Amino acid sequence: MTAERVYSGGRPPWSAFWKLVAVEAKLAVRTPVVLMLSVGLPILLLIIFGFVPSFNEPLADLGGLTVLSLYAPILSVFALGFLGLVGVSMPLAGYREQGVLRRMSCTPAPPSWMLGAQLIINLGVALLALLVVNLGIKAFGVSGPKQVGGYVLATILCVAAIFAIGLWIAAIARSANVANAIGQVLFYPMMFFAGLYFPREMMPGVLRHVSDWTPLGAAVNALQTAAEGRFPSAQSLLVMVGYAVVFGAIAVKQFKWE
Amino acid sequence: MSIIEVEQLLKTYGEVVAVDGVSFSVEEGEIFGILGPNGAGKTTTVECVVGLRVADSGAIRVLGLDPRTERDRMREDVGVQLQESVLPSKIKVGEALDLYYSFYRRAADPDRLLDLLGLSAKRDAYFKNLSGGQKQRLSIALALVGDPKVAVLDELTTGLDPQARRDTWELIEGVRDRGVTIILVTHFMDEAERLCDRVALVDRGKIVALDSPDGLARRVHSGTLVRFTPSAPFDDRLLTDLPEVQGIERQGERVVVHGSGDLVNAVILALAAAGVTAQKVELGAPSLEDAFVSLTGRGLHDGNGEDEAGEVLS
Numbered sequence: 388m389t390a391e392r393v394y395s396g397g398r399p400p401w402s403a404f405w406k407l408v409a410v411e412a413k414l415a416v417r418t419p420v421v422l423m424l425s426v427g428l429p430i431l432l433l434i435i436f437g438f439v440p441s442f443n444e445p446l447a448d449l450g451g452l453t454v455l456s457l458y459a460p461i462l463s464v465f466a467l468g469f470l471g472l473v474g475v476s477m478p479l480a481g482y483r484e485q486g487v488l489r490r491m492s493c494t495p496a497p498p499s500w501m502l503g504a505q506l507i508i509n510l511g512v513a514l515l516a517l518l519v520v521n522l523g524i525k526a527f528g529v530s531g532p533k534q535v536g537g538y539v540l541a542t543i544l545c546v547a548a549i550f551a552i553g554l555w556i557a558a559i560a561r562s563a564n565v566a567n568a569i570g571q572v573l574f575y576p577m578m579f580f581a582g583l584y585f586p587r588e589m590m591p592g593v594l595r596h597v598s599d600w601t602p603l604g605a606a607v608n609a610l611q612t613a614a615e616g617r618f619p620s621a622q623s624l625l626v627m628v629g630y631a632v633v634f635g636a637i638a639v640k641q642f643k644w645e
Numbered sequence: 646m647s648i649i650e651v652e653q654l655l656k657t658y659g660e661v662v663a664v665d666g667v668s669f670s671v672e673e674g675e676i677f678g679i680l681g682p683n684g685a686g687k688t689t690t691v692e693c694v695v696g697l698r699v700a701d702s703g704a705i706r707v708l709g710l711d712p713r714t715e716r717d718r719m720r721e722d723v724g725v726q727l728q729e730s731v732l733p734s735k736i737k738v739g740e741a742l743d744l745y746y747s748f749y750r751r752a753a754d755p756d757r758l759l760d761l762l763g764l765s766a767k768r769d770a771y772f773k774n775l776s777g778g779q780k781q782r783l784s785i786a787l788a789l790v791g792d793p794k795v796a797v798l799d800e801l802t803t804g805l806d807p808q809a810r811r812d813t814w815e816l817i818e819g820v821r822d823r824g825v826t827i828i829l830v831t832h833f834m835d836e837a838e839r840l841c842d843r844v845a846l847v848d849r850g851k852i853v854a855l856d857s858p859d860g861l862a863r864r865v866h867s868g869t870l871v872r873f874t875p876s877a878p879f880d881d882r883l884l885t886d887l888p889e890v891q892g893i894e895r896q897g898e899r900v901v902v903h904g905s906g907d908l909v910n911a912v913i914l915a916l917a918a919a920g921v922t923a924q925k926v927e928l929g930a931p932s933l934e935d936a937f938v939s940l941t942g943r944g945l946h947d948g949n950g951e952d953e954a955g956e957v958l959s
Contacts, residue, residue, distance in 0.1 A: 403747035410736065410744050417735040486731035493695060493725040494791065495717075496748040645697075 399495050404503070407496070411478070411504045412511075421477065425469035426516040429462040433520060437527040449588055452615075456529040457586040459521065460610030464545060464581050464603045466516035471549030472577075473570035474509045476556035481563030488644045498644045506550065513546060533616030541609035541619050541627075548602040548630035554638035580604040587611070599623065602630045648673045648795060648826045649694065654703035656689050663689040664700070665850035676817070676827045678841030678858075680834070680933070686850040687830045688728060691797050694828065695725050708794060721750055724793030726784050728800050734773035738764055738783055741772065742790060749791035758786045761816060777804035785813065789820060796820065799830040814839055834934045844933065848941045861936040870935070871902045871909050873923035875916065883919055887911050894938060901935065 415422065436442050442454040449457065479502060482488050488498040525531060532538035553570070560566035580594070581587075581603035587595055598604030605626035609619035649671040656664040664686040671677040679687045692698040694705055696712035696719060705712050710719045732741050742755040759765045762782040767775065775783065781804055788796055801817065802810040817840060821827055831837055837844050838858045846854045846861065854861055884890050889911040890904040902912055909928060916923050 399748045399750070403744075406744055406747045410740050413740070414733050414735055482733070485733075486727065486729060487733060489697065490725075490727055490731045490787075493697065493720060493723075493727075494745060494748040495720045495750070 398497065403496060404500050407500055408504045408507055411501075412508050415478075415508055415512075421469070421474045422512060425466050425474060426512060426519065428469075429465045429516065429520050430523060432465075433458070433462055433523045433527075437523075443528070452588075453529065454586065455524070455527060456614070457582070457588060457611065459524040459529055460607045460614060461578075461582050461586065462520045462524075463517050463542070463610065464606050465578060465583065466520065467513050467542075467545055467606075468549050468574055468577055468581070468603050469570075470509045470513050470516070471546070471553040472556065472574045473553075473567055474512065475505055475550055475553030476560060476566040476570050477563050478505055479554075479557035480560040480566035483557075483643065483645065484562040486645075492644055502554075502642075509550070509553075510546070517542065532610075532614040534613040534618055537613035537618045538610060541606060541613055541624065544609070544624055544627035544631065545602070545606035548606070548627040548634075551631045551633075551635035551638060552602065554642070555634040558638045558642040577601055577603045581607045600626055602627060647671065648708060649677075649828070650704070650706045651690070651694065652704045654690060654693060654705065655701045656686075656693060656698065657701055662850050664693070667703075667845075667847070667850070667852055669845050669852060669855060671826060671828060672842075673826055674821065674824055675842040676821050676829055676840050678837040678844040679828065679830045679847055680832065680837045680841075680844050680937070681847035682832060685847040687832075687847055688799055690847070691799060691828055691830055695719075695723055695797050697725075721791065722794040724788035724791050724796040726788035726796070726798045726801065728803075732772045732783075734771065736772050737769050738772065738775070739768040741783065742786055745787050745790050751792045753790050753792045755786075755790060758790060761819075762786050763812065778806060778809045781805055782809070782813070785816070793825060795826045795828070797828045797830075801829060801831065802833065802836060810836070834932060834937070838933050846937055846940060848937075853940045854936070858933050862933055864936065869903075869905065869908050870929055871904075871912050871923075872899055872925075872927040872929075873902075873912075874898050874925050875900060876922040876924055877920070879916065879919055879921045883915055884912060887915055894935075896938070903935075 436455055436458055439455075442458075445451045445453055479488075482501060488501060491498045491501060521531065552573070556566050556569045556573075560569055578584075580598040580601040582590070582598070587598055587604065587607060590598060599608060599622065605623045609623040609627070612619045612623070647670040651670070652668045654664050654667040655662075667686070667690055669677075679690060681687050689698060693700045693703075694707060694712060696716040699713055707719055708722055710716075712719055736744075738759070739755075742759065746752050746755045756765075759768060762785060764779065764782055764786065767779060770779075772780065772783070781802070785798065785801070788798065798817070802813050805813060814836070817827065817829070829837070829840060841858060843855065843857055844861060845852045854864065856864060881893050884893055884902055887904075889906045889908045890902055892903045894901045894903075902908065904911075909926070913923050913926075
């Protein structure tokens with residue numbers, strides 16, 4: 388009835404970790420609310436905006452850019468923001484609440500694997516969302532980012548910042564519902580400052596200044612700069628690094644498995 | 646050889662002393678019962694044993710390891726069934742078992758476990774759609790899938806119907822027969838009597854007695870015992886005055902008389918003389934329940950506000 392399987396060290400083999408990732412991915416698909424909001428909504432917005440004629444006309448006020456081109460980074464950041472704030476935090480807080488992590492801590496598999504699995508799944512979905520949004524916006528005739536290195540760097544830092552905030556929510560929220568609530572309460576103001584309702588280029592000076600210091604505002608700033616062909620400003624990148632480091636550190640300190 | 650040793654375990658939650666100086670050892674291959682009312686400190690004790698909680702003081706060795714500092718090495722050999730079965734609501738039975746199977750170096754065949762626990766037909770069912778009993782059985786399967794040397798089972802049959810309870814008992818005996826040492830936490834007397842080689846009676850954080858189920862029962866009353874339901878109220882002295890009678894206890898409607906000699910006849914005659922008939926008469930040796938009442942002065946299922954506070958915390 389038993390089979391001896393040999394692996395080194397005290398931990399199960401990595402194949403077990405990937406099995407966990409696969410199971411968690413299936414669970415995410417079975418409750419697809421987060422997927423639909425994080426990936427589906429930006430795509431829907433992209434399609435709507437893409438068919439608004441005025442959004443496709445170059446404007447002198449915007450230095451010859453179209454409104455649609457301004458939305459490329461905003462919609463990317465939409466997907467990353469929702470995945471980070473809600474996608475990462477909700478399952479972890481829920482698993483802690485239900486005792487799933489506690490039960491797992493009784494097996495040789497470390498519960499930190501669950502954290503790793505959630506990060507990988509949300510990163511995977513984030514990549515997918517970025518791909519679809521950027522290909523979609525290209526299909527509507529907007530050219531791709533001219534400073535690819537800066538664009539990729541800004542994307543990575545945006546993920547680091549927003550996922551760190553998501554982990555912080557997972558650390559402080561006592562249940563999945565609380566995590567969801569905190570995530571959404573943070574998400575919509577952040578998206579306001581990221582320019583979802585009117586792009587940063589159209590914001591009055593004060594608002595834009597505040598936006599520069601928000602994680603998603605800084606991300607859109609950096610992405611837009613790179614899209615136009617310049618390397619993102621040090622401030623925009625450092626703001627994201629700051630959020631990643633500060634919230635990451637608090638999350639590590641406060642995170643409890645039970 | 647002792648496979649688990651617990652010495653002077655102490656655990657408090659604020660003002661509440663959940664476990665108050667508990668010591669016991671569990672021998673290899675036995676089913677060791679921890680029996681007591683809700684809030685007695687049973688769950689806290691075993692959670693310390695498996696390393697889920699850290700005791701305030703005391704020493705624990707499981708398979709020669711310290712659950713606090715050597716928990717990593719312990720997990721491979723100690724299977725745990727927690728009181729609440731906890732899995733993501735939309736995981737399928739088969740997925741959960743396969744996943745946990747992959748976590749262990751040495752593992753039991755998941756398909757056979759599903760078969761043994763009568764869950765084969767539920768392989769593709771979501772966890773949230775299982776009945777209470779099915780969740781419980783899956784939880785047992787997860788505790789056994791790592792082919793443990795020690796299995797800690799907390800409230801094994803709570804929420805199961807009578808048939809499922811008996812099936813589960815048989816399963817646990819089968820597991821024990823394969824050489825697995827089992828700690829069984831329960832508040833069911835019949836479960837402890839049926840399964841356990843030795844039982845620790847726990848009350849208010851202390852072990853009040855530790856013996857085989859028979860030994861515990863014998864320790865209470867050496868003589869015989871008569872249980873009956875009287876047809877009418879009567880004064881205890883009617884029976885306590887009899888030379889054959891040593892003690893009388895009332896358990897709800899039922900009356901339990903301990904004594905020696907020709908106890909049954911003496912009791913029935915005395916009652917008849919007072920115009921009382923003894924109905925549903927049972928004879929026998931004292932049960933574990935009698936032992937518990939006698940050792941703690943109260944029943945297993947008596948409510949107790951203070952203790953329930955402890956249970957909420959534990």
